Amino acid sequence: MTNADAISAAIGALADPTRRQIVNLLRAGPMSVGELAAGLPVSRPAVSQHLAVMTAAGLLSAAPQGNRRIYALDPSGIDGLRTYLDTLWDDALAGFAAAARAQERTER
Amino acid sequence: MTNADAISAAIGALADPTRRQIVNLLRAGPMSVGELAAGLPVSRPAVSQHLAVMTAAGLLSAAPQGNRRIYALDPSGIDGLRTYLDTLWDDALAGFAAAARAQERTER
DNA sequence: GCTTACCGTAAGTCATGACTTACGCAAAAG
DNA sequence: CTTTTGCGTAAGTCATGACTTACGGTAAGC
Structure with missing residues (x-):
């Protein structure tokens, strides 16, 4: 499946972490590159590179x-x-339930 | 908020990527370290380190x-x-809707 | 008791990627 | 047309972390 990629x-x-900061800034609404860079501790080109990756x-x-x-x-x-x-999450719950059943089986 | 950490x-x-492979293996159910390492292209100590991080x-x-x-x-x-x-996702949708409204305003 | 699985930790190597400065290009401003 | 603003790209530096081999320690098997 190419979906996994x-x-x-x-x-x-x-x-x-810097990219998650960018996400946090964009939660308030769309912004320009300069506005984003003003709210971040890195240079503007660094922001541009991050934006390219996330896009x-x-x-x-x-x-x-x-x-x-x-x-x-x-x-x-x-x-x-x-x-x-x-x-x-569904698979995790299923595995958890299966482990609980196995545990109960060995405890009696 | 310490929740962000x-x-x-x-x-x-x-x-x-290796850790996501581990997750994929564990979707089928709980496994031992040796079983996990057998299904991965890395050494067993590497698997141990990954397991420690994810735990x-x-x-x-x-x-x-x-x-x-x-x-x-x-x-x-x-x-x-x-x-x-x-x-x-909710915030992204809200920003998208706001942008759509602004777009409609400038287009008339 | 000794040996054999099974696992975590230590130490060291090496590649990936996040950041910087320098540069070039397109759109607005004057 | 010149200047300024706003971005993206190139090139190079440096730290983080993923991996290896080597070792030590605990539970099972004989």
Whole structure:
């Protein structure tokens, strides 16, 4: 499944602390690169590189607007991670229940 | 909020490809360290180190059983990431809707 | 008792990637 | 047309962490 690659890219994109800060800033709404860089402890080119990674991962969308570029969270990309964690959570619960049954069997 | 640290640790733990392979193996059910290492392209100590990281992040739980250690997915740790992505998804949708309204305003 | 599985830890190597400064290009401003 | 603003890209540096081999320690098997 080529879907797994998208999940890997998205999780890898969220792995960096600076990138999660960018996500946090964008939760308030779309922003330009300069505005993002002003709220971060790194240089503007560093922000540009992070934005490129996250956009490639499908987590962000870029909208050129005149001289500037407005970045925003991409709901569809985030939804991929959401469903992945949902199914993972289901499997975890199933394994937990199976272990509980096995435990009960050995205890009597 | 100290909750953000848990989220960071969990996402960071899932960032490595080998660790996601471990998660995939554990989806079928709890396994010992040796069984996990047999299904992975890395050495057994490497697997041990990964398991320690993921356990510290709250994604895995370890159960000593005789001579061996059985690792399993921890539903509660996964649930933390799940709720984080849920709220992030909500914010992304809100920003998307706001951008759509602004777009409509400028287009008429 | 001794040997054999099974596992965690220590120490060291090496690649990945996050950051910087320097540069080039397109759109607004004057 | 010139200047300024806003970004992206290139090149190079440096730290983080994923991996290896070697070792020590505990539970089972003989």
